[in-house]
Amino acid sequence: MTITVYLPLLLAAVLAGAAPRLAGRGAPGPAARSLAACAVVAAVSSTWSLTMLALTAFDDLPPLAALDDLAAPELPEPVPGPVALLAGVALLFGSLRLLADGWRRLATHRRLRAVGTAEHGLVVADWSAPLAAAVPGRPGRSGHLLVTTGLLRLLDAEERRVVLAHEQAHLAHxxxxxxxxxxxxxxxxxxxxxxxxxxxFLVERWADEDAAAAVDDRDLAAQAVARASLAMAEPGPAAALGINGGAAVLRVRALTEPAPTPRRRLLVGPALLGAGCLAAGAAATVEFVALARAWL
Known part of the structure; x- marks a missing residue:
């Protein structure tokens, strides 16, 4: 097999290097969608590449191993054994990480849903710890917002509007x-x-922009984001969902500037990387099929 099978891994690294730069420019909504789609494509392509590399290890098993002693120079050589072994180990650990992340996310959802019954889409928990979270609903349900009395006591009425609009944006999108x-x-x-x-980070910025538009006051939104983010800086359920108050300084700074406008040209790079992953995966698959036919 040629270098084509390794290209999805290389392109995934390039996407990772470009992501932080894209996150700091243009409108957050299109950037978040584009990066998420490209990440999924890159993950699927690289996983398939690792699978093909791992499958080449079967040439060391009987009866394929017996072909190594035959004088058949026309048979193509698979990848080296250590590479196939490393690919298999990477697949195993990746599967375990995926299961662990999915289990943690589902457990967090269940825990937050069990806090109380939503009234008009809102649950107010009598907790001293400051927390606001958008709780996704079960299939067919829209979800609800969760805020604690600890956070409500820290904010005035206008700042509460910003926080609720922010969390509602998470649900709506x-x-x-x-x-x-x-x-x-x-x-x-x-x-x-x-x-x-x-x-x-981008989904937080996206929700910040929606909240600023809802209250029609970017300065108020920046103030509320700063206070809420600092209060909720400790790890907790919101952090487990991956939607937390991180990078508060960058978010507040963005709200003190004019609202960003969509810049579609910034999305060309991720789109090309995603297309490259698909093309490389397809080319590697053709090579793998040819290799398998020759050996079998």
Missing amino acids: RHHRLVAATAAAAAVNPLLAPVRESVA
Whole structure:
């Protein structure tokens, strides 16, 4: 097999390097969607490449191993044994990370849903710990907002409007799906961890912009985001969902500037990387099929 089979891994690394730069420019919504889609494509392509590399290890098993002693120079050589072994180990650990992330996310959802019954889409928990979270609903349900009395006591009425609008934006745009998709991609391919972090930041920025538009006051939104983010800086359920108050300084700074406008040209790079992953995966598959036919 040629270098084509390794290209999805290389392109995933390039995407990871470009993600933080894209996260800081243009409108957050299109960037979040684009990076999440490309991360999933890169994860699937790289996982398939690792699978093909791992499958070449079967040439060392009987009866294929007997062919190594035959004088058949026309048979193509698979990848070296250590490479196939490493690919198999990477697949195993990726699967375990994916299962662990999915289990943790589902457990967090169940715990937050069990806090109380929503009234008019809102649950107010009598907790001293400051927390606000968008709780995704079960299939067929829209979900609800969860806020604690500890957070409400820290904010005035106008700041509460901003926080509730922010969390409502998470629900309305189903940000938990984008975050979960990129988290799954990073679980199976750790090279994509920077993309996961960039998407988590972008959905926060997206919700910030929606909240600022809802209250029609960017300065008020910046003030509320600063106070709420600092209060909720400790790890907790919101952090487990991947939608937390991280990078508060960058978010507040962005709200003190004019609202960003979509810049579609910034999305060309991720789109090309995604297309490259698909093309490389397809080419590697053709090579793998030819190799398998020759050996079998």
